[in-house]
Amino acid sequence: MPIPTEPVGSLPRPAKLQAAFADYDAGKIARERLEREQDAACLDSIKRMEATGSPIVSDGEQRASSFATYPLTDTLAGTGLAPNLAADGQYFAIFADGHHRQLPRLTGGPFRYKTYAAQYVEKAKQMASKPLKQAVIAPSMLALLYPLDGEVEGYTRQQFLSDLVDECEKDIRQCFAAGAARVSIDFTEGRLACRNDPRNPWTGRGMLGQFVELNNRVLDRFSPEERLNIGIHTCPGGDCDSTHSADVDYADLLPSMFNMNAGYFLMQLSSENDKERVYRLIGQHSREDANGVAQVCFVGVTNPQNPRVETSQEICDDLMLAAKYIPKERLGSTDDCGFSPFSIDMKPKHGSPDAARDIAFQKIKSRVEGTSMASEQLGVS
Numbered sequence: 178m179p180i181p182t183e184p185v186g187s188l189p190r191p192a193k194l195q196a197a198f199a200d201y202d203a204g205k206i207a208r209e210r211l212e213r214e215q216d217a218a219c220l221d222s223i224k225r226m227e228a229t230g231s232p233i234v235s236d237g238e239q240r241a242s243s244f245a246t247y248p249l250t251d252t253l254a255g256t257g258l259a260p261n262l263a264a265d266g267q268y269f270a271i272f273a274d275g276h277h278r279q280l281p282r283l284t285g286g287p288f289r290y291k292t293y294a295a296q297y298v299e300k301a302k303q304m305a306s307k308p309l310k311q312a313v314i315a316p317s318m319l320a321l322l323y324p325l326d327g328e329v330e331g332y333t334r335q336q337f338l339s340d341l342v343d344e345c346e347k348d349i350r351q352c353f354a355a356g357a358a359r360v361s362i363d364f365t366e367g368r369l370a371c372r373n374d375p376r377n378p379w380t381g382r383g384m385l386g387q388f389v390e391l392n393n394r395v396l397d398r399f400s401p402e403e404r405l406n407i408g409i410h411t412c413p414g415g416d417c418d419s420t421h422s423a424d425v426d427y428a429d430l431l432p433s434m435f436n437m438n439a440g441y442f443l444m445q446l447s448s449e450n451d452k453e454r455v456y457r458l459i460g461q462h463s464r465e466d467a468n469g470v471a472q473v474c475f476v477g478v479t480n481p482q483n484p485r486v487e488t489s490q491e492i493c494d495d496l497m498l499a500a501k502y503i504p505k506e507r508l509g510s511t512d513d514c515g516f517s518p519f520s521i522d523m524k525p526k527h528g529s530p531d532a533a534r535d536i537a538f539q540k541i542k543s544r545v546e547g548t549s550m551a552s553e554q555l556g557v558s
């Protein structure tokens with residue numbers, strides 16, 4: 178079998194769609210009008226991703242407010258916020274360029290998703306002629322909806338976490354039922370948990386262990402056969418062409434991360450300074466048997482924050498080096514992150530979101546070609 182290759186999930190929303198989100202927030206257009214723009218952007222995303230030769234595609238998350246908030250709110254400005262939530266929650270991340278993104282705050286129970294990712298899969302299914310992947314948010318991110326200290330009146334942390342685990346399991350199961358071939362769980366908070374940023378209190382609490390345990394509560398509800406197609410994505414963040422935890426050493430994250438019983442991992446790597454060291458760490462810590470499933474390691478070979486398009490030769494070279502440390506039957510390739518995890522993202526280093534879309538498809542095409550070259554050289558094509 179050739180080396181598998183898979184996108185993380187998101188693409189920049191076209192400028193026209195971002196304007197429609199703003200008009201919807203301002204009450205200038207109706208919901209139907211926003212949905213028309215989302216339909217058009219999803220169709221364009223799927224068709225263009227299929228044209229890259231990618232064996233598996235996504236709708237680019239064009240309907241989602243963000244990778245983290247899609248179950249909770251229709252737009253990033255908070256239009257259509259789910260019940261029992263207020264807008265003023267914790268920072269989920271403060272990025273290197275100084276901007277931040279904030280989560281809502283839980284005000285009561287019970288906690289329920291308003292939107293499940295399967296709703297996106299159902300619509301994408303009608304547009305795609307290739308297998309679909311869908312990204313979902315990790316319970317460890319949504320655990321941050323609960324106040325860091327203290328208790329929500331009438332709804333204990335324990336009750337909340339139990340509801341959260343149920344909702345995450347349902348989110349994943351429904352994606353498969355709607356026709357997704359693969360589901361990956363976004364775990365960008367994992368690396369950030371190894372940072373201690375006094376401006377962002379939760380990062381200083383050593384929460385990585387709890388995150389891993391919580392995510393395993395969801396993963397352990399799936400059989401090994403199901404977990405073959407359930408992945409985890411790790412990255413140092415990717416928003417407005419900036420990152421939030423690129424300074425965290427992978428050695429602090431990987432040993433814990435591979436304790437999660439997922440069948441595959443999508444890992445930022447192309448923008449690492451010392452890739453070879455990280456390939457070696459992955460080889461050391463990834464598991465042949467994670468509770469019945471081998472952990473396939475998809476290494477990032479393109480950088481969505483940088484407009485320079487990687488050549489297929491560079492990508493092939495990266496994979497050949499990775500194959501020195503990671504068994505070739507457990508090696509895959511991916512992009513370092515989604516190309517735009519948040520719906521409103523001007524992609525400043527790219528000039529515009531529309532230019533960034535064009536570049537994203539070129540990068541995906543390079544990834545597909547470079548991966549096929551490496552498969553041939555490794556004798557697995």
Ligand SMILES: [Zn+2]
Nearest residue numbers: 365412514515
């Ligand atoms: Zn990411």
